[in-house]
Amino acid sequence: MPKDHGIGASPKRREDVRFLTGTGNYTDDINVYGQAYVYFLRSDMAHGNIKNIDTSAAEAMSGVVKIFTGADFEGVGGIPCGWEITDKNGDAMQEPAHPVLAIGKVRHVGDPIAAVVADSLEEARNAAEAIDVDIEELPAVVDMKAALEDGATKVHDDLTSNLCYDWQFGTETADVDAAFAGAAHVTTLELTNNRLVANPMEPRVAVGDYNRAGDHSTLHTTSQNPHVIRLLMGAFVLGIPEHKLTVVAPDVGGGFGTKIFHYAEEAFVTFAAKACNRAVKWTSSRSEAFMSDAHGRDxxxxxxxxxxxxxxxxxxxxxxxxxxxxxxxxxxxxxxxxxxxxxxxxxxxxxxxxxxxxxxxxxxxxxxxxxxxxxxxxxxxxxxxxxxxxxxxxxxxxxxxxxxxxxxxxxxxxxxxxxxxxxxxxxxxxxxxxxxxxxxxxxxxxxxxxxxxxxxxxxxxxxxxxxxPSNLVGQLGARAGLYDAATVRVNATGSISVMVGAHSHGQGHETVFPQVVAEMLGIDEGMIDIVHGDTSKIPFGMGTYGSRSLAVCGSAMVRATEKIINKAKKIAAHLLEASEGDIELKDGQFSVAGTDKSVAWGDVTLAAYVPHNYPLEDIEPGLEETAFYDPAxxxxxxxxxxxxxxxxxxxxxxxxxxxxxxxxxxxxxxxxxxxxxxxxxxxxxxxxxxxxxxxxxxxxxxxxxxxxxxxxxxxxxxxxxxxxxxxxxxxxxxxxxxxxxxxxxxxxxxxxxxxxxxxxxxxxxxxxxxxxxxxxxxxxxxxxxxxxx
Amino acid sequence: MYSFDVERPTSVADAATALGKEDAQALGGGQTLIPTLKQRLASPSVLVSLSGIDEIKGVSSDGGKITIGGGTNHATVAAEAGAYAALADLANNIGDPAVRNRGTIGGSLANNDPSACYPAAALASGATITTNNRDIAADDYFQGMFTTALEEGEIVTSVSFPVPEAASYQKFEQPASRFSLVGVFVAKYADSVRVAVTGASEEGVFRWSEAEAALSGNFSADALEGLSVSGDGMISDLHGSGDYRAHLVKVMTKRAVAAAS
The missing domain is CATH 3.30.365.10 (Aldehyde oxidase/xanthine dehydrogenase, molybdopterin binding domain)
Incomplete structure (x- = not known):
């Protein structure tokens, strides 16, 4: 008989009620009073030197707030890479600059050259068409093997070649050669793993907002990991400290990896909102997604x-x-x-x-x-x-x-x-x-x-x-830890909000995570909600990718819930005038082992917040615990x-x-x-x-x-x-x-x-x-x- | 899209007048034109919507002919052109339900996309394309990729298909767009067989005359055995070479003959 609740049960996805009835809150549903819109003028050329960008005619056009080019981002950091690879000679990989808007060269079809902020998207687009861009076309670099030949056109002139790194890993060459030399049969295969476009149903969207009074920036974005975006954009690109930057990833309509990354458009709208003193919104068209979302494989x-x-x-x-x-x-x-x-x-x-x-x-x-x-x-x-x-x-x-x-x-x-x-x-x-x-x-x-x-x-x-495991990936070049975090906030009446670092963009966390907590506490899943996607509400967790949410963030949630249980047992022991070691929790009831004395979950949680009869000398009031979990x-x-x-x-x-x-x-x-x-x-x-x-x-x-x-x-x-x-x-x-x-x-x-x-x-x-x-x-x-x- | 004015005439005469304006463009179901406008690849000053003109809608059948109003959408043809089952079947397999409920036969024929389905039906059936000015035989109407005999401002008001004894349309879909990579319409009449191919040629829809000759003597797939189509002049792209398309022309023709009913 399958279980009907808790771990192992298959309750229907509670988030689907809003997704299937059109009541989700996606980033494009977010409109800030007075917002302007940005249209990115993108390169239609694969490779070229930017000789001149003349925005004068465009600036005079109706509705234009401000036009930005790469020059406006001098002094601003580039888009960072989160992982340094050491090549087989012990040298660091070649890491080119990645400007928010192209500086000097365009390097792929879709590379943003200029950005027009205007009262409406139509006006922004009209003005973008009036920007006069003079680009000297350079040979495209498409074939990887040809790109590594001597004399190949370089994508980045300041690098020594088009080689990012030459990496070798595993068994020593001599030992591998010996294995092949002694083989009875060798099978060889050459193949291609085709390049893919992720194509989440929801294209990327970013809304930047700036509160001058508090000098506080907010970015609403289609991300799988809002804290990672806050870290990368705040620390490496725009130089905004964490307490002055909030990143919100609300309902997100699919990610498949391509919404992990920090993108130039996110940094742009955050930067431009402050520069224009006005919220700035960007909604990718499907055509833009094909040439600006990171691709896969290849x-x-x-x-x-x-x-x-x-x-x-x-x-x-x-x-x-x-x-x-x-x-x-x-x-x-x-x-x-x-x-x-x-x-x-x-x-x-x-x-x-x-x-x-x-x-x-x-x-x-x-x-x-x-x-x-x-x-x-x-x-x-x-x-x-x-x-x-x-x-x-x-x-x-x-x-x-x-x-x-x-x-x-x-x-x-x-x-x-x-x-x-x-x-x-x-x-x-x-x-x-x-x-x-x-x-x-x-x-x-x-x-x-x-x-x-x-x-x-x-x-x-x-x-x-x-x-x-953070210590392992750190040794391998990761520039961040990869633990996760959860805060279990038990409210006075026993209902629970779990703030998690994982981000659900289709996975069903809002259904699954409560199943785990409900199982541990013996209470109804309906008493538990998940909060995710807002750096101002959730602990510093690293988001969702690499099939990690339940294994890493779920483990943090388990650890935090264990802390809740430990504290609740102390409170129950006080209420029941029993020894803490004798308290058992089953089906939402704390009982004294071997007796019929018990107190309900809700009575314990109420006591935590109305501590009239409470061991205040031993434990704090309240019932809220956070745990970070770093996998072994x-x-x-x-x-x-x-x-x-x-x-x-x-x-x-x-x-x-x-x-x-x-x-x-x-x-x-x-x-x-x-x-x-x-x-x-x-x-x-x-x-x-x-x-x-x-x-x-x-x-x-x-x-x-x-x-x-x-x-x-x-x-x-x-x-x-x-x-x-x-x-x-x-x-x-x-x-x-x-x-x-x-x-x-x-x-x-x-x-x-x-x-x-x-x-x-x-x-x-x-x-x-x-x-x-x-x-x-x-x-x-x-x-x-x-x-x- | 760029901004434009919209006119919604309720008669062909008013539509023709409206289309006389500078940079005016007729709008049928919009299945090609609207995406083109959204990409800013066209900038008409006036869009003249034909969807409010009742006189160019509907399917009628009479004396071995079936006549379809130019403003009739594919779903209606699929539902009401049962007298010409192969044609109804073709309409029922264009795009998806949203496309079939918006797109029109007149719009498809006026656009003459080299991968569209209707041109194959019209050419294989020896249809007559009627406009607000004249009747045009299908053999004279299709003049290459996206090119037709239509004059500026001319509106397809109806298309008349002689109903054959047997016919079938076989479409091999391009995997992404699901337009025809190669589509072949075979129609057998008392005195002749006509074979029209869409999707394959750089010149748009065409008649495969060797197959027509072979099938006119012996209407069976076997009659095509010795024939072959050259890959020269065939479309070659991400989805298949000219040689592949040429090969599919024969495969789809055989299947259409076998399926003709």
Whole structure:
């Protein structure tokens, strides 16, 4: 019998009432009295020297408040990068300046050149068209390998080259070389992890406000982490101390990583509100989002696997080019390194693993974390490679994986992480059971009878979530801690507000977090609300990304609730005239062990705030506790995924007939929400595998700049729900956080792309077909070309 | 968008007068024009909305012909053009419900997007496009990508389709826009077969005459076996090369013949 409340229950998402009835409060719903609007004049050229910007005609136009260019931001800091990478020679990465508005050069289509603040958006836009900009076009830098050749055009003239860093990690070269030298078989694969645009349903919005009387700035913004924005913008860009700056991220309509970062538009509206003494609002159009939201992925990799005569993995090495775009976005530098290299061992006990990454500047939109961030890139390489090895060796791809699984824990990989727990055979067993493998031959025959090809693909993956232990990431170059924080404020009548550092932008925290507190206290979930997204209300937590909310912020909430329980027991002991050690809390009642004496939760909370009969000599009145939680390790969700596809050999169109995921997320608080997260993640991964492709031409022009050319997954691109099975029954609880949870937000997007592509390649190697390789997105035309190339 | 004036005539005559103004632009369902205006890629001084003109709306069927008012939206065609099932089916698969309830047949034919569906139906059916001034045969009407025989200010008031014995429209969708990457409309009449292809050519919708000849003698997919289409002059973009589109022309034609009813 499933639980109907508390941990393990699936109450409906309480936030959906407002989201589905149009009563949410998104940033664009926020209008400040007297606000002005900004329109950014953006570069339509990929690369060029700014010779002159003449704003005189535009300034005279109707409604114009003020026009800003890069010159107005001299003396203001640039947009910072939050993670310094040390390259293989021990040198710091090359870190270019990232001005709020372009200074001297434009470096990608969409780079903001000038900003017009006006009474209305139309007037701002009209004036922007009247700005006379003289730009001397320079060659675009698009191809990463060409960008690193001698004499290549430099994106940043003051850097020595377009190389941000050349990073090496894992097993020493000599040991890896020895593993390959002794191998019975080596499989090599070169592939591309396609560039993506995150495309949250809500585009970015920022409203800057300034209170002259209090010298206080407020930024309303579409962020996954308002405290991170306050820290970065206040300390590094605008020089505003924390007590003079409030950042509010209200309802946010999806983030997927691209709303983690501090963007120039946020700094601009905050700066301009003070300069104009008037609130300034910016709402991104969808077209602007394509050329100003940080993109995702964009790796080109060569990966090699060495196997011994018994098909044991003995060595793995990778060589990746990672596109940074024109500037370093907030966490861009960490994605291809620490979020990618550390996962390269996968689920396998390969003894020698070495990861090489060259990060490259190009004249394209900056690239940063996107759902999974580095871990999908690692998984995609490894799991495509294992399938290729299985084909070359004519062995069953699942047997090859099982043979090489890590089976005892804790397990320290050659790439610096220690998996605390897991059971990869269990998820594989569950996946096989749900997929009905014995029936595949008949299904393939049925497909072939109607002229179609059928393939099946599998994938195993592991991710490092619950980001992250601060002392570890500090050693690795992070410029911030990655703990989180929660304040549990119990009110006089027993109701509770929990102020959390995590930010919900679709995840359902408002439903899930109260389930945990309600379980601990034995009270109704309806008595508990979550407060998030406003730096003036919440403790200094680091927000939501990296599948961290419940594992890190939830753990802080548990610790704070434990403090509440300890104090409440003291109060109850006083009220019951008993010893504190004899007090038990169950179902919202404090009782004296072995007696029928008890006092209700509400009586204890009332006593805390009306302390007439209260141990004032021992404890303070009130019932409010804060805890910060810094995780001891990452969490390591893992899973086994499978899918079956049909390929139409005449058109190349791929249809996903069935998709199965078997995930180990450790303990699960709200199964319904977990399943929704996995369904959504898989949909995004299917989008990457089959549809999405952010493409530039050789001139640095964005070819996929709208939904006319950028293909998003839609409902009919996915299997019917009956054949879209997500399972989380295999549970090895995390060993080091109090809830035993691992995180579920990114798994689907990590595990699904290689599953789909492996299935397509299986289909394209059936019958008399033998397609060795295909890159994502596996579009109809690419399939047809691979088959007829 | 830039600011503009809007006129909402209720008769074709008033619309024609309004369109005589400088920089006036007819507005059908707005499925192409409104996004273009929002991008500031067009700046008409007057938009003349045709959506209030009842005389150019509706579907009627008579003596082997089906006539559709130029202002009729796709959803209405899908619902009411059952006498020409392939045409109703085509209308029912344009865009999404919002597009089908706004977009009009006249607007689609006047715009002549090289990936639009209706031009294939009109050309394959040998339709007659009637304007406020004249009748234009489909073979004379389509003059290349976004180009038609329409004169400045001329309004498509109706389109008349001879109903074939059998027909089918097969669309292979471009994955992002879901316009036709290649769409083929095959219509079999007593004396001939007509095959029109949209989405593929840089010249816009065209008739595949070799296929028409082959199918006129033997209306079966097998009749197309020996034929091939050249990739020269075909659109080549992110979603497929000219050769791929040329290949799809044949695949979709065979499927249309097989599905024709």
């Amino acid at each position: 790796h080109v990799s060569k990966i090699e696997l060495a196997l011994d005569a018994d098909n044991n993995f003995v060595g793995l090495r990778t060589d990746t080019y990672a596109n940074m775009g024109a500037y370093l976005s907030t966490f861009a530098s960490s994605v291809p390194t620490w979020l990618h290299g550390t996962l390269m061992a996968g689920n396998y006990k390969t003894p020698a693993v070495q990861v090489n990454v060259k990060a490259v500047f190009t004249t394209t939109v900056p690239v940063d974390a996107y759902r999974g961030a580095g871990r999908p890139e690692a998984t995609y390489q490894l799991e495509r490679l294992i399938d290729k090895a299985a084909r070359e060796l004519s062995v069953d791809p699942m047997a090859l994986r099982r043979q090489n699984f890590i089976t005892s824990f804790p397990y320290a990989t050659p790439v610096a992480v220690e998996y605390d727990t897991g059971d990869y055979n269990a998820t594989m067993d569950k996946m096989e059971e749900l997929m009905d493998f014995p029936g595949f031959a008949a299904r393939r025959a049925a497909s072939e009878a109607k002229g179609m090809l059928r393939g099946r693909g599998v994938n195993c993956f592991i991710e490092a979530c619950g980001i992250a 390790n990452f969490t390591y969700p893992a899973g086994a995924y499978a899918c079956e596809v049909e390929v139409d050999p005449e058109t190349g169109k791929v249809t996903i007939e069935k998709f199965v995921s078997a995930d180990d997320f450790g303990n699960v608080v709200n199964p319904m929400i977990v399943e929704g997260q996995v369904h959504g993640g898989i949909a995004q991964g299917i989008g990457q595998a089959l549809l999405e492709n952010c493409a530039y031409d050789e001139n640095g022009q964005l070819l996929s700049a709208s939904y006319m050319d950028y293909a998003m997954p839609r409902a009919d691109d996915l299997p019917h729900m009956a054949n879209y099975v997500v399972d989380h029954s295999c549970q090895t609880p995390c060993t080091h956080n109090p809830l035993g949870v691992k995180g579920c937000g990114e798994a689907g997007a990590i595990g699904s792309p290689p599953t789909v592509v492996n299935a397509v390649l299986d289909a394209l190697n059936s019958g008399n077909h033998d397609v060795e390789h295909i890159d994502m997105p596996v579009s109809p035309s690419r399939v047809w070309e691979a088959m007829n190339g």
